[in-house]
Amino acid sequence: MSRRLATSVVCALVAAALAAVQVLAADRLGINQWTTRVGPFDEYVGWEHAVTRSTWYPAASTLVASAITYRVFRRAPWSWLWLPAAAWLGSCLLAAPLLYGLASAAPEEGLNSSPSEVAWATIIGGAIGGIAATAALRHRGVRVGLLAYTLWVSLLEFTRPWWWDRPPSFDPMLAEDVWNGGTGEYVVKATLTEAGGVTAGLMGPIMVSGIVAAWAATQEGRWRSGALAGAAGPLLLCSVYLTTDPGLSDQESIQDTLWVYSILAVLIGLFVGTISAAVSWSTAKRKQARARP
Structure with a gap:
């Protein structure tokens, strides 16, 4: 005790x-x-x-x-x-x-x-x-997937003031365009690849999920484990959005696009993770078959 x-x-x-x-x-x-x-x-x-x-x-x-x-x-x-x-x-x-x-x-x-x-x-x-x-x-694969994605998010989150022009006046957790109706100009324009905040666009689910899924499938010998590990990280971030008010009921919301993107990130992570895990698992199986006498 x-x-x-x-x-x-x-x-x-x-x-x-x-x-x-x-x-x-x-x-x-x-x-x-x-x-x-x-x-x-x-x-x-x-x-x-x-x-x-x-x-x-x-x-x-x-x-x-x-x-x-x-x-x-x-x-x-x-x-x-x-x-x-x-x-x-x-x-x-x-x-x-x-x-x-x-x-x-x-x-x-x-x-x-x-x-x-x-x-x-x-x-x-x-x-x-x-x-x-x-x-x-x-689950070891889920652990690696969650930690890898969380560390990726944190790295981008806290280094953004150095690699982007300045900390934006809003939070582009995925990507967002803020339109100023008075001047007719964008206040801040962030693309999927250059947005900071919590996932740097949709590139995080593609890269991190793919790498983690390939590793998990190879280590555990099951492509399903790799797919689960790849989707775990994006699912964590999406859960945060789903439990906070995304502001979808407000026409002036600056959160609605990000909320939708967090769902897309889960789907992308699952898709990329499944493909990556299946390829890695298949490759490992072929190598084992060739190595047998």
Whole structure:
């Protein structure tokens, strides 16, 4: 029991540290902004992307912390049941107050959003990460797929201020064009390949899913495992979108296209992963057949 408690405490601390680093870095770099103005009315303040990030950061922290602790403590018995819960608790206990404070300090409150809703989004994000972590600790291919895609997302998310002109005034989690009806010009134009945010367009599902699926199919000898591993990462991001308000009911929404793209990313990841896994599995089988005397 003492070993389980110690492992849980370590997992919670790792998750809390990862969540705090993401939240504070995003705020310091100007990535997660709470005063984005869009639409024809000055009083409109879009918090959709900030709320989405408030869901994503604890989800990623919970997943990564669970995987790290699981590995360090050499896969303690039944740890796939209680490690994700400990990581969720750790990430939310620190991230929720931090994000609530940042949202409360914003000059204006977001449309249909409030600091308390941001805190709830953080808790929900941790739960999503906990569910993903449980699946990851039970299935090696899914674990690699989720971690690879999460690290890819985080790399692009936090290096964007250096490789793009500037942190955009909105969050192109996949790709988005913001049209200024007053001037008739694009405020920001991001293509699929150059969009920053959480997946850099639809290139992430194509590259990461394909590589992970090929590896998983070769390692486990089953193409279905590869296909599942390839789709796991995009599915995690899509789950974040599905549990937060995408703003589809608002004609001025800057989130609706991104919400649709997150679904496309899952389909692309599944398709590319299946093809890649099937080819790798077939190639491995042929090599084994030729190697037999």
